[in-house]
Amino acid sequence: MCDQYRKSYRLGRRPGEQGPRPLSRNQDRVEKLATGTATTTTTKTKPTTDSSTANATTTNSSTANPSITILTTNPTTANSRKTNSTTVNPATVKAKDSSTTTKTITDPGRAKTRKPNQTTTNLTTANSATANSATTNSTTTNSVIVKTRDSVTTNTTGTSTRPARITNKSTITITKVPKCKTQKLKITKNTLTVGTWNVRTLWAAGKLDLLRHEMNRYRYDIIGISEVRWTGKREIPRGDFIWSGENSNHIRGVGILLSTKAKKSLMSYNPINSRIIMARFNATPFNVTIIHAYAPTSDSSEDDIETFYNCVEEAIEKVPKKDVIIITGDWNAKVGTDNTGWESVMGRYGYGSRNERGERLLEFAAEHNLFICNTRFQQTSNRKWTWESPDGIHKNMIDLVIVQKRWKTSVTNCRTFQGADISSDHSLVLCNIKLKLKNKPRHNQRYDVSQLKDQTTRQSYQARIEDNLKNIHSTCNLNEHAAQIEKAVKEALQATVTLEKTSKKSWIFDQTLDLTDKKRKAKQIKHLSADSIKEYKNLCNKVKNRHDRTKKSGYKINVKKLKKDYKLATAEKRTVW
Structure with missing residues (x-):
């Protein structure tokens, strides 16, 4: 695109925006003068209060007052024109042609110019400290004339040197630049959003539906869930949640919540144990393997910690070499803010102090060339900590997103979202990575x-x-x-026939969702007073009771429907499967 039609940048750039350094308002104004073409005529004159300069503008006379005059002449009528111009009054400017666009401004110290391109301009400058006079006779069409108190500089080639900065009162003639179509900055949408969240438990009525409802408020692809507390290892029929838990006890358990796009890209998953689950997704430029882990708490023994890290190491070794490895989870480890000696595995923007479990995590990350994304970006403290004590005094950053070191430059943001609420003392962590999921070819298609x-x-x-x-x-x-x-x-x-649509309607009513929204808002202000904490606890109990009643009513509706279908089947003497 030509420079003369280039659209100047606004003051200040957005993060990540590229281009030349933005111009100031005056620089932008004079650059339009130097590169534009006269299209309309607009004249604005600011009156002066100096009685000594209230004389009319004449020709062939000397300059008596400080002034700056820029005359823009139409190139089509300037070939046979002779201009004898001397400015007496800085508040008055005459245009030599009806098609000339003239704008008069009297403003001290606000005329700052850049190098002009080819244009037809007469620029005259006089110092207020002297009363020297000068007369300019010009017949060239493409010329720039710069006149100071001692000299006149003319460049007939259409390019001129940058004039000196003007600090006195000035009269400026500005030619408007015609608007032209410009290319918009294209923001890439190939961003994979992964995250981690310790929900404390999903073994409650409607807790998974609440999780879906809460995550619909955010843009996400893959979310690792800790403390699921479900038994068994499988996926739900809807296909958007897979988990790995204990065989009989409702303790621990991990899972992965998938968006619609991620569900179509899922290639395989491996529920290793109740603390580790991994899933592989079809993506570009390389496939992505997500490993979600739930580390033992601080009360666990060292043997349990080493067993856990050995299992994570075995999971990493099973990943194909070209895959992008992303490890999410609740690590129950504090890495702190000081990254001295650990610059390769963590950034400068951690949170709190480091403990022994944090040292073990850093050693593990250094051994496998991993990087902790939570510490890469400068954030406010509210966007760093992921766990809060019941009294709201102690806060730690223990829920982390870890990627391979070679992919850390692809991470664009990683932060905590305190607004997400599911009655847990942990906060939601989301991380954006420049990757794109691809739909996996569907082999098992069900026809209607x-x-x-x-x-x-x-x-x-x-x-x-x-x-x-x-x-x-x-x-x-x-x-x-x-x-x-x-x-x-x-x-x-x-x-x-067409494919069968497998959509399951949620049994949660709108009244329950409204009550959940009230509980989320109460969470943000629960530490302001004792009454706020009491109100938040009451809302938590109301939501729980409402879910129990809604689930029972949903069961009754399903039982009635089954009985009705059974009666119809027996009446028509059909086999009931």
Whole structure:
């Protein structure tokens, strides 16, 4: 794009915005004068209070008052024009042509110019300390004339040296630049948002639905959940939550909450034990492996700590070499703010002091070339700490997001969100990374066979499957014959019916969600007074009781529906599966 149509930058740049250093307001104004073309005529004159300078502007006379005059002449009519200009009054400027755009400003110390491009401009400067006179006779079309109290500088090539800074009263003629279409800064959307959150427990009525409702307020892709306290190792039918817990006891447990985009990109997952779970996602430029861990608390023995780190190390070794490794979790370790000697594994913006578990975590990170993202960016203290004591006095940063050292420059932000509430003493941590998830090809697709109840659809399906079965070769073996039949059925279904939509409606009512929003707002002010703490606890109990009642009513509705379906099935003498 040409420089003459370049749009100047506003004062101050946004974080990450590139380009030349922004111009000041006066620099921007005079640069438009030097690079623009006259299109409209606008004249503004600020009157002067000096009675000695209230004379009319004449030609062929000497300069008697300090002034600066810029005359912009239309190039189409300036070839045969001779200008004899001497300015007497700084409050008056005459334009030599009706198509000239003139703007008169009387303002001390506000005229600051940059190098002008090709233009037709007459610029005259006189010092207020002298009464010397000068007359300028100019007939050139593309010229810039600079006149001071002692000399006149003319450059007929259209480019001139930068004039001296003007500190006295000035009269400036400004030519407006015609607006042109500019390219907008494109902000990339290829950002992967991962996070970690210790929810204390999901073993309560409607707690998972509350978690989904709370996370819908934020933009996220993959969230590691600690202290799930569910038994078993599997995923829910909806496919947006996978977990790994104990076989019988409702203790510990970890899980991963997935967005719709991440659910489609999930390639595989491995529930290792009740403290570690890992999942692999299809992404670009490389696939991403998420390892979520829940470290033993400070009351645990050293053997438990070493066993935990050994399991995390084994999980890292199982990851393919080209994958991007991201480790999230509640580490129950304080790394502090001092990164002396640990510059390669943590930044300068930690929180609090370091303990022995923090030393062990730093050693583990240095051994595997990892970097703690929470310490990379300068944030307020409210965006750093992730755990708060019940009395609100002690705060620590123990929920961390860790990436490989070679990918730390791809991390754009990592902070805590105190507004997220799920009745836990831990806060939500989110981290943005420049990666993009890709949809994994779906192999197990379910077709909506209920559409075959329509007679037209059923006849179309029967005709297509008959045509497909005719093409099957009888000379092939049994396995090939079965594969050809399966292919014929799938092709007929694809041509006649659509895929089945598996959407499960939540049984949480709007009244419960409104009560949850009130509880979240009360959490922000609960430490202001004793009454605030009491109000927050009352809201927590109300939400819990409301969930219990809602769940029971949901069960009753489902039982009534099953009984109704059973009666219809027995009346029609159909088999009930």
